Amino acid sequence: MIEFTCVTKQYPDGTVAVDDFSGQFPPHQTTVLLGSSGCGKTTILRMVNRMVEASSGTITIDGENIAQRDVVPLRRSIGYVMQNAGLLPHRRVIDNIATVPLLNGTPKAEAHARAEELMDLVGLDRSMARRYPNQLSGGQQQRVGVARGLAADPNILLMDEPFGAVDPLVRRDLQAELRRIQSELGKTIVFVTHDVEEAFTLGDQIIILANGGQVAQRGTSEEILAHPANDFVAGFIGLAQGERTLHRSPDGGGVLVDGHGRAVGVLAEEPAP
Amino acid sequence: MNYLLDAFAWIADPAHQAGPNGIWARLGEHLGYSVVGVLLACLVAVPAGLWVGHTGRGRGLAVGLASAARALPTLGLVTLLGLLLGIGLVGPMIAFVALALPSILAGTYAGVEAADRVAVDGARAAGMTEWQVLTRVELPLGMPLLIGGIRSAFLQVVATATLAAYVGAGGLGRFLFLGLRTQDYPQMLAASLLVVGLALVADIAFGLLQRFATPAGLRTTR
Amino acid sequence: MRWIGDNLDVIGGHLVSHLLLAVPPIVASFLLALPVGWLAGRVRWLRAPLLSAAGLLYAIPSLPLFVVLPLVIGTGVRDATNIIVALTLYGLALMVPATADALRSVDPRVVDAADALGYGGVRRFLTVELPVAGPTLLAGLRVVAVSTISLVTVGAVLGVPSLGMLFTDGFQRNIMPSILAGIVLTIALALVVDALLVALGRLVLPWTRPAAAAVVAPTQAEVAP
Numbered sequence: 001m002i003e004f005t006c007v008t009k010q011y012p013d014g015t016v017a018v019d020d021f022s023g024q025f026p027p028h029q030t031t032v033l034l035g036s037s038g039c040g041k042t043t044i045l046r047m048v049n050r051m052v053e054a055s056s057g058t059i060t061i062d063g064e065n066i067a068q069r070d071v072v073p074l075r076r077s078i079g080y081v082m083q084n085a086g087l088l089p090h091r092r093v094i095d096n097i098a099t100v101p102l103l104n105g106t107p108k109a110e111a112h113a114r115a116e117e118l119m120d121l122v123g124l125d126r127s128m129a130r131r132y133p134n135q136l137s138g139g140q141q142q143r144v145g146v147a148r149g150l151a152a153d154p155n156i157l158l159m160d161e162p163f164g165a166v167d168p169l170v171r172r173d174l175q176a177e178l179r180r181i182q183s184e185l186g187k188t189i190v191f192v193t194h195d196v197e198e199a200f201t202l203g204d205q206i207i208i209l210a211n212g213g214q215v216a217q218r219g220t221s222e223e224i225l226a227h228p229a230n231d232f233v234a235g236f237i238g239l240a241q242g243e244r245t246l247h248r249s250p251d252g253g254g255v256l257v258d259g260h261g262r263a264v265g266v267l268a269e270e271p272a273p
Numbered sequence: 274m275n276y277l278l279d280a281f282a283w284i285a286d287p288a289h290q291a292g293p294n295g296i297w298a299r300l301g302e303h304l305g306y307s308v309v310g311v312l313l314a315c316l317v318a319v320p321a322g323l324w325v326g327h328t329g330r331g332r333g334l335a336v337g338l339a340s341a342a343r344a345l346p347t348l349g350l351v352t353l354l355g356l357l358l359g360i361g362l363v364g365p366m367i368a369f370v371a372l373a374l375p376s377i378l379a380g381t382y383a384g385v386e387a388a389d390r391v392a393v394d395g396a397r398a399a400g401m402t403e404w405q406v407l408t409r410v411e412l413p414l415g416m417p418l419l420i421g422g423i424r425s426a427f428l429q430v431v432a433t434a435t436l437a438a439y440v441g442a443g444g445l446g447r448f449l450f451l452g453l454r455t456q457d458y459p460q461m462l463a464a465s466l467l468v469v470g471l472a473l474v475a476d477i478a479f480g481l482l483q484r485f486a487t488p489a490g491l492r493t494t495r
Numbered sequence: 496m497r498w499i500g501d502n503l504d505v506i507g508g509h510l511v512s513h514l515l516l517a518v519p520p521i522v523a524s525f526l527l528a529l530p531v532g533w534l535a536g537r538v539r540w541l542r543a544p545l546l547s548a549a550g551l552l553y554a555i556p557s558l559p560l561f562v563v564l565p566l567v568i569g570t571g572v573r574d575a576t577n578i579i580v581a582l583t584l585y586g587l588a589l590m591v592p593a594t595a596d597a598l599r600s601v602d603p604r605v606v607d608a609a610d611a612l613g614y615g616g617v618r619r620f621l622t623v624e625l626p627v628a629g630p631t632l633l634a635g636l637r638v639v640a641v642s643t644i645s646l647v648t649v650g651a652v653l654g655v656p657s658l659g660m661l662f663t664d665g666f667q668r669n670i671m672p673s674i675l676a677g678i679v680l681t682i683a684l685a686l687v688v689d690a691l692l693v694a695l696g697r698l699v700l701p702w703t704r705p706a707a708a709a710v711v712a713p714t715q716a717e718v719a720p
Contacts, residue, residue, distance in 0.1 A: 051611055076613035086608030090626040090702050099612050132702040148612075277566060343641045344685035346648040348659055349678040352666040356674060432556030439652055440666065449562065453653065462566065465559035476554035 001027050002048060002156065002188065007057030009043050009213075017043040018213035020057070025205075027155075028186040032203030034193060036236075040213030041192045045158050048190060049078045061156070076100050079149030079157040079187070083164045085141040087133040093119075093144055094129040100152040111151075118147040121184075123177055139170035146178070150185070159191045163198070175201050196237050208233055279459035280466060289463075294447075296467065303444035303471065306437070307430045310369030311377075314426060318374045319419070322381025326415070327407050335378055342375035347433050355440030365437035372433055373426035380422015384415025416486040424479035431472050445471070498672040506661065506676060513657040513684065516647045519579050521640050521688075524586025525632075531587070532594025533620070546592055553588035557581070557649045578650045585646065586639045593635025597628035630703050633696045637689055644685040648677070658684070 002025040009018040018040040025031045033041040046052040047059055050071045059066050066074060087096050095102070097118055098111035106114075112129075119126055122143040133141055142162060149157050163171045175198060182189060193199055199206050200221040208216040208224070210232055217229035225244065228234040238244045242259015249255035254267040283289060290296045325331050350371065354364035388411040396410045412419075438446025445467050452460030499506065535545040560581050562572060570577040601624050609623045625632075651659025661677030664670070697704055 049611060051607070072613045072615050074613075075611055080608075080611040082604070082608060082611065084604060086604050086611070088605060088609065088623060088627070089602075090623075090629070090700070092702075103613060103618075134702065340641070341682075343638065344645055344682045346645045346659065346662070346678060346681045348648045348651065348662045349674060349681060352662040353671075353674045353678065356666055356669065356671055428554050428556070432558070435556055435558050436649065436652065439663075446558070449558065450652075458572070461562050461572075465562035468559040469555050469563065472554050472556055472559075473551060476551060480550075 001025065001062060002190070003060045004044070004047075005058045005060075007044075007047065007054045007059060009040070009047065009052060010055045016212055018047075021213040021215070022057075023207060023215065023218070025188060025190055027188045029204040030182060030189040030191055030202055031205045031207065032191045032193060032199040033207050033209060034196065034199040034203075034236075035209035035216075036194055039209040039211055041194075041209050042160055044209075044213055045160055045190055045192045048156070048158055049075045049080060051075075076104060076152060077154055077156075079152070079154040081142075081145045081149040081157065081159045081162040083161045085133070085145035085162075087141055087144055087148075089133050091132075092129065093124075093131050093133070093136070096133065096144055097147045097151050099148060104152065115147070115151060118150055121150070121181060122147045137170075138166045139174060142166055142170075142174055143177070146174075146181070150181075150187075155188055157187045157189045159189060161192055161194070164193070164195075171198075178202060208236060276459055276462055280462035283459050283463040284467065296445075296448075299443060299445050299447055300467065300471070303431070303434050303446075303468070306365070306369060306434045306442070306444055307427055307475075310366060310430045310434075311373050311423060311427050313366075314370045314373035314377055315423065317370075318377035318422075319381050322378045322419075322422075323385060323407060323412070325378070326382035326385025327403070327411060332382065335382055339375040339379040342372065345372075347372060347429075348436055348439075351433065351436050351440055360441035362442060364440065365434070365442040368437065369430045369433055372429050376426040376429060377419075377422045380425070381415070381419050383422070384418030385411045386415075387418055388414035413488055416488075417483045420479060420483045420486050424476065424483065427475055427479065428472055431468065431475060435468050496672065498670060499676050502673075506658075506680070509656060509658045509660050510680065510684070513644070513647055513659075513681075516575060516578050516582070516650065516655070516657055517640075517644045517684075517688075520582035520586050520643050521636070523579075523583045524590045524639055524643075525636050527583070528587055528590035528594045529625075532591050533598060535591060535595040536598045542595070546595070549588045549591045552584055557585070557646050558652065560584070561650060561653060573654050575655065578647065578655050582643050582646055586643060589639050589642070590635050593638075594628075594632060597631035597635065598624060600631060601627045626700070629700045630696070633692065633700065637692050640688050640692060641685045644688060645681060648681055 004021055004023050007018060007021045008016065010016045021040070021044060033044055035041045043052055047054050048061075048066070050066060054067075088099070091099070094112055094115050097115035098106075098108075101111040101114060102108065116126055116129065119129065124140060124143050124147065128136065128140065133144070136144065142165075145162060149159070163174045166174065179202065191199075191202055193202075203221065205218060206221060206224060207218045210216045216236070217224055217233045224233065224237065225239070228237065228239055231240065234240045245259045246256045246264065247258075248267065249257045249263065254269075255263050256265050256267055258264050284296065292298065322335070325335050347368070350368045351365060354368050358364035358367075385407070392414065393406060393410055396406050401409065434442070434444045435446035435449065438444055438450050445464050448464035448467075449461050452458065452462075452464060531545065535542050561577060564570075564581050564584075565572050565574075565577055568577070568580055570580075605627055606619070606624065609619045614623060647657045648659030648662060651657055651663045658677050658681050661673045661680070665673030665677065
C-alpha cells in the first residue's frame, strides 16, 4: 500500500505542482492517475520513488515513511517505466532489462537468465536480446521498458505515460499485454495517463485530477461513468459531449449510437461477463 | 621573470621600434600579410562556400578539404613553397591563401546551411527568388558562422606568417628567428609576445564582430 | 626517391620522435578535459570563463607559445616536455569545449531514467553519461589528434626532432624530396592515427555502428505513421 497524506510540491520558483494531495494506492491493483498535462499527475508519480521530493506531507509505503529511506535503494526497489521507454542507448536489450539486478550485484549469468524470462513475459522474441535500443521499433522499446521495470521483481511498478509515444494500434496491443501481465503478477501499479480510454481499460481505481493535483473524483470506471462527481469530470471523460451516452439506433437492429448519432457498436444479448 | 623584464625592455627600446627593420614596420608587415592573405582567400572561398551551402552541391569535397587542411603541416607547405619559388613574398603568400581557404569555405557553407530550413522554406514560399533567399535570409542568418570562419583563417595566417620568416619573409617572426640564431632569448620572447598580443587582439576583435553580426532575433541572453 | 631510400634510418628516427611528441598530448588532453569539461558543463559560473580561456588559448600561434611557455614551466625551449605541454594545452583548448558539449548533449531522459533505476552519481557519470557522450567525445578527440600531429612539426624550427626536421633540413640543404617526404609522412601519420581512433570507437562504442540502425524490421502494426 502506498499512501499520500497531505502532500504538497512547490518548486523554488513558486509554482505549486501538487497542492495537498492525499490518497491511497491499494496493493496488487492498478491505480490510474488521469488528467490533462500540467495537472500534477507525473509529479505525484515521481514522488513515490523520490525522483521529486515532496515539499510537505508524508508518503509511506507499507507504513514506512519513504523520506527516511536512502533514495538509491528505494529507487532500485521500485519498477519505473517511462515515456519513450528511457532505455540506455549504449546497452544491449538484455543488459537494459537486467540493469537493476546488475546494479544490485546479481551475477551476470543469473541476471541475463532472468531478463530472458522477462522477454518472454512481455512478448519479445529472445533473438532481440543482443540488439541495441535504436534497432527496435517504438513498441518493442516500450516492451523492453516494461521488462526492465519488472526485472528486480519489485512490488511496485510506476508507469509514466508508458505508451504515450507509440501509434494507436501498438498502444492497444501493449495495453492488452499489460493487463495479461498484471493478471499473472498482481503488482501494485501506479499508472499515469491523459488518455481516458487507457485509464478505463487499465485502471482498477481511477483518480481524476484537476490542476495542482486536486482530486476531482476517484473510483472505478463504472462508478465514474455512472456518477460523474461534477461538470469537470463529465467534460473530461466525454459525457458532456455526448460521446459516451449511447442510444439504440432508431433504425432498429442492435446498433448503438452516441449522442451525436454516430454508430459506435452493437448491443449483445447476453449480460457482460 | 628576468627574461620577461628583458623582453619588455627589448620591446620598449626606441632603437628597436623605429626604422624599416623596427617593431612597428614588422608589425605592419605581419598584419598586412594576414589581411591580404585572408582577403585573397575570401575572394575565392566566400562565393564558393555560398554556392556549396545554397545548392548543397560539392559539400563532400568542401568537408574533405577542411579536414585535410588540418592534417597539412604548415611548416611543410611554407618550406616547400620557399624552395620552389625562392626567397620573396610570393611563396609565403600562396601558403597564407591556401591555409586560409578551408576555414573560410567551411564557415561560409556551414553558415548558409545553419540558416533555419523552415525560414528558408518560408522565404521561398513568400515568393523570394533564389538570389533573394541567399542574400536576405541565408546570408544574414549565417553571418556569425561566416565571420567565425574568417576569424580562424586570420589566426591561422598570423601563425603561419611567423613561420614564414624562416624562409625569408618579413613580419614579427624575423625577430624570433634572429633571436634564435644569436641565442638571444629575450629577443625571441619579445617577438613571441608581440605575435601573441596581435593574435589575441585579432581574436577578440573578431569575436565582437561576430556578436555584432548576429541578427537581433537570434541573440541569446545569458 | 633515391634520397628517401638513402635516408630511411633518419626518416624512421624522426617518425619515432614525432610519435613520442604527439601521443602524450593527445592522451593527456583527452583525460584532463573530462573533469574540466564536466565542470564547464555543470557549474554555471565556471562555464563562460573556462570556454573563453579555451578559445583564447587556441588563438595563440604555436611557435610563440613554444617560446613563451618555458617562462611559465621552467623548461628549456628545446625540451621535449616544453613541446608536449604546449600541445597538451592546445588539445585542452579543443577538447574542453567538446567535452562540455558532449556531456550536455546527453539526452536528459536517459539521465532521468538512470536516476530512476537507482544509479548513484559517480556510477551514473562513468557508466551512462560518459559512454552515451562517447561518439561526440570521439569526434573531438579525432580533431585533436590530427591537429597535434601536424603541429608537432613546428618544433623543428627550434631544433626539436620530429618529421618537421625533414622540412628544415630539406630547406636549408635544398633537398626537395626531404620536404615532400615530410609532408606525405605527416599527413599519412595523421590519417593512420585517425583511422585507429575510428576503429577504437567502433570497438568501445558498438551501438553507434552505422549498420546497427538498418536491421530494424518493424511489424506491420508498428510502422510509424
